[in-house]
Amino acid sequence: MYPMLLPIAIFQRSFKIPLFPIAVALALLPGSLWGQPLGVTPTSRRPNVVVILADDQGWGDLSANGNTNLATPNIDSLARDGATLQHFYVCQVCAPTRAEFLTGRYHPRTGVSGVSRGEERLNYDEKTIADLFRASGYATGCFGKWHNGTQPPYHPNNRGFDQFYGFTSGHWGHYFSPPLDDNGVRVRGNGYLVDDFTDHAIAFITANKTRPFFCYLPVNTPHSPMMVDDRFYEKFDGAELGMRHREPDREDIMMTRAALAMCENIDWNVGRLLRTIDDTELRDNTIVIYFSDNGPNSYRWNGGMKGRKGSIDEGGLRSPFFVRWPNQIRAESSFAEIAGAVDLLPTLTDLAGVELNVDKPLDGRSLSSLLLGKSQGSAGRSLLSVAGDRVSVRTQRFRLDANGQLFDIEKDPGQQTNVASDFPEVTRRLTQQARSHAKEMRAAFEANRDRPFTVGYGASTTLTARDGVEHGAIRRSSKAPNNSFFTNWTNKDDSITWDIEVGKTGQYQAVIYYTCAEGDQGATLRLSMEGGESIQSKVTEVFDPPLYDKSKERVADSHYFVKDFKPLTLGTISLQRGRGTLLLDAVDIAGQRVVDVHSLELILR
Numbered sequence: 001m002y003p004m005l006l007p008i009a010i011f012q013r014s015f016k017i018p019l020f021p022i023a024v025a026l027a028l029l030p031g032s033l034w035g036q037p038l039g040v041t042p043t044s045r046r047p048n049v050v051v052i053l054a055d056d057q058g059w060g061d062l063s064a065n066g067n068t069n070l071a072t073p074n075i076d077s078l079a080r081d082g083a084t085l086q087h088f089y090v091c092q093v094c095a096p097t098r099a100e101f102l103t104g105r106y107h108p109r110t111g112v113s114g115v116s117r118g119e120e121r122l123n124y125d126e127k128t129i130a131d132l133f134r135a136s137g138y139a140t141g142c143f144g145k146w147h148n149g150t151q152p153p154y155h156p157n158n159r160g161f162d163q164f165y166g167f168t169s170g171h172w173g174h175y176f177s178p179p180l181d182d183n184g185v186r187v188r189g190n191g192y193l194v195d196d197f198t199d200h201a202i203a204f205i206t207a208n209k210t211r212p213f214f215c216y217l218p219v220n221t222p223h224s225p226m227m228v229d230d231r232f233y234e235k236f237d238g239a240e241l242g243m244r245h246r247e248p249d250r251e252d253i254m255m256t257r258a259a260l261a262m263c264e265n266i267d268w269n270v271g272r273l274l275r276t277i278d279d280t281e282l283r284d285n286t287i288v289i290y291f292s293d294n295g296p297n298s299y300r301w302n303g304g305m306k307g308r309k310g311s312i313d314e315g316g317l318r319s320p321f322f323v324r325w326p327n328q329i330r331a332e333s334s335f336a337e338i339a340g341a342v343d344l345l346p347t348l349t350d351l352a353g354v355e356l357n358v359d360k361p362l363d364g365r366s367l368s369s370l371l372l373g374k375s376q377g378s379a380g381r382s383l384l385s386v387a388g389d390r391v392s393v394r395t396q397r398f399r400l401d402a403n404g405q406l407f408d409i410e411k412d413p414g415q416q417t418n419v420a421s422d423f424p425e426v427t428r429r430l431t432q433q434a435r436s437h438a439k440e441m442r443a444a445f446e447a448n449r450d451r452p453f454t455v456g457y458g459a460s461t462t463l464t465a466r467d468g469v470e471h472g473a474i475r476r477s478s479k480a481p482n483n484s485f486f487t488n489w490t491n492k493d494d495s496i497t498w499d500i501e502v503g504k505t506g507q508y509q510a511v512i513y514y515t516c517a518e519g520d521q522g523a524t525l526r527l528s529m530e531g532g533e534s535i536q537s538k539v540t541e542v543f544d545p546p547l548y549d550k551s552k553e554r555v556a557d558s559h560y561f562v563k564d565f566k567p568l569t570l571g572t573i574s575l576q577r578g579r580g581t582l583l584l585d586a587v588d589i590a591g592q593r594v595v596d597v598h599s600l601e602l603i604l605r
Helices: 004-015 019-025 073-081 094-101 127-134 193-206 253-279 342-354 422-449
Strands: 048-055 084-087 139-145 162-169 181-182 183-186 213-222 285-293 320-325 333-340 385-389 390-394 397-400 407-408 453-454 458-465 470-471 495-502 504-514 524-529 534-538 566-575 578-588 596-604
Touching: 019 253, 048 073, 048 094, 048 193, 048 253, 048 342, 073 253, 073 285, 084 524, 094 127, 094 162, 094 422, 127 139, 127 342, 139 320, 162 193, 162 213, 181 390, 181 470, 193 213, 213 253, 253 285, 285 342, 285 390, 342 453, 390 422, 407 422, 453 458, 524 566, 534 566, 578 596
Parallel strands: 048 213, 048 285, 084 333, 139 162, 139 213, 453 495
Antiparallel strands: 084 320, 162 181, 181 183, 285 320, 385 390, 390 397, 397 407, 458 596, 470 495, 495 578, 504 566, 504 596, 524 534, 524 578
16 A cells, blocks of 8 residues: 555544545546656656767757758657657757756856866766666666766766766767777777667667666767768768758868768667667657757758857757657657756656755756646746856847847847847846856856866776876877877977876876887886886887778868777886876887877776
């Protein structure tokens, strides 16, 4: 018997009142009064949740949104069989959107201010949506691009995910069988990344079909490098595109063709995932969500909106959003209410009956009543977007841009006509909101600016080239730090440093991942901690592999360079708890160069 019925049953027996009328009346009460989520009955298993997040896919990169350049029938089916949020907003770049989805809070509050060199790390005192679902008994898995921290306790296995397979960085330089992270262990991928990630998500769903699960599939495309298999690119190779960017002279057609091919690959994988949900007879009890992390990564058709990735105008922030939950969310329903990534944590916990046990205030709000047709949504809301000191404000009707111009988005989605003089009171109110938000977010940015990289919060810590600082002649292999390595180490006075915080005093085995050309072997590498001891080891083995094949990259002038690296154990170094600078330098040089360096691994003994 449910706890709420017990006192009623006692009351009924004491006064000999028929129970049937009471039971009928209680049956008509809203589910929320029984402590149940709005979409779940007391006898049903909690719904599974699958969240698919695309990377750099614009609102216009789907046939469901009117783009006839491509076909995305599987993603479109989510709109047909579920609901569309017509005005769903994310951030202008990758990591901030992921932070807002994971926490329900504006990203500056969470420690995330950018996409590389530590700016992407989600503060480890933030509670994530995966933490909440796992605490409620869900199996949790993340398969793909994490981009919210690498070293424990920022790693996804420390943020509520039982399983992780993918990469923790932002840019990843190669999409065919590259090095990946499997629950903290270095592995080699198997085939095209999006296919590989989907394979692992399918295996996770199949393995957990008898218990509730939370599956997060953040795919890495159509983010560059613009690599895609021939069978998806053939359709677009040399194709004339009927739909173009509103300023066609700015469009790179090769980039567009590659992006569209990558989007059709995503769609194929979404189809495989949806078939798995059907084949495991989980369709009716699984919530599936699809959205993207920012606007398109090039100038291409996007519904005539202004802005692309990196912009806080409409085109840089508006994302496709579809959600399917059969028999709960009405098929082919569509909602015009503004919403954002910050709303997903409170919405999904509400729908699934997961306790919202958070100790920090949320910026998002639950959309469950709206999606389930139990309310019309709320009026008067503003969504705020920040990029540095620039703020854009979106209300149901208007957008105030970062320059103080006001646009009536309902009539002018392309932001062509400034109507600030026609609506002075609206402009004044939104300008004040923008100023207040900018001040608050600036304070949050400053509070999180000085954060060293963590060591000793797990059995193993990897300090990548992305997180290091080069000195002297040393240079990065590419302009994007996230998937770079250090090269051009030509002088004994050159060095690499990492600003670290050691969480646990102990002995750490140090392993450098390096390459060394013929004739350069014999250099002695030294690792030392500021104010502490040092260890050193001679490079005796030549290891000079070629760069990975880039023949599947569909645009010219790629700046991504990837190759394999070999481990060299330097020895065991004693590290004391606290903050300091870790220095890698060379005692001597035997040839023209020392080594190229990908990363340093510290293993707590």
